[in-house]
Amino acid sequence: MNINRLSRGVLAATLLAASASALAAPLTYTMDPTHTDVVAQWNHFGFSNPIAHFGQVEGTITYDPDNVAASSVEVVMPLAGLDSHVAKFDEHLRSADFFDAEKFPRATFKSTAVEPAGEGKLKITGDLTIKDITKPVVLDATINKVGTNPMTNQPAAGFDAVATIKRTDFGLGMYAPNVSDEVQLRITTEASVQKAGE
Template structure:
């Protein structure tokens, strides 16, 4: 009898966590599980855009993105983010342009194959948004930038059954400040980076 009661109590104690996992995704960032996370490379992209001669806004992507995050929903200021980008993956959706983007006019990928970002502070700006300030190193130049991040949801992904946290982000920078000065000023100096990421709980 005692053994049966003990087993029942243990099962009841585990039910809240089990129910939370089975309840579906949550859009409440305070319910995110704290700990270490790794970006899913298949669902982590950077879309860049800038003015093209003043006639249109040109879009492209960077697809080689690796990132790690430490999330603390109770004290968001203790959260951290590090990102490494393979610059050779820069894509302007045009083969000729892609080759040009890898030259010294732009990313000079042979000399600078990676760019990095390391957060120095995280400041909540609303219940579901935060400003992540950190050091961006691009083309050998390091400057402080600010990334505005939006929390989407967290929960067990129906695809791989892993606990997943999703964010969107937006960062605006001047490429000339990082030595990317090709075709200024007819090509825009201000570049907008839009980031999408699904982070998996580290195993």
């Protein structure tokens, strides 16, 4: 047997395995607030289904396509970014009647489990905290795209997700049930791996 050929074969296999391991490593993406939005929608006395946006969202997503359970999500939603497009209503939402934003200036979400849920789908379970009240929430997520952002040439990932929560669970129950207790959350986000030094 040719020892040199065997050594070269072992070396090549080792390098290939190392390369595959490096490619499969999970990446942590930072959310881009410009391309991230959380939309809440509810029913108002049966007449309409208004919405409010939670902008200025910050957070990180660690995604491992080869071991989805190793993935995680952490999000901060400053209430300063709350926008219903009606200034007076925004003031009311930020008041003590609802979010009491002066005392509780942000809402947060931190995942506790991420599971595959079919092709291009994820089930993300986590803790949502509003007004220092924490409750479990399940996000049904769709993987929009994972690849390279052509504008930055950095790895990027995009996800959409939906969830339904009860606002009475978080001390936001004014006018319930005439104004629906259930609120649908729709999330869209684009996140990128940060360049070194950023």
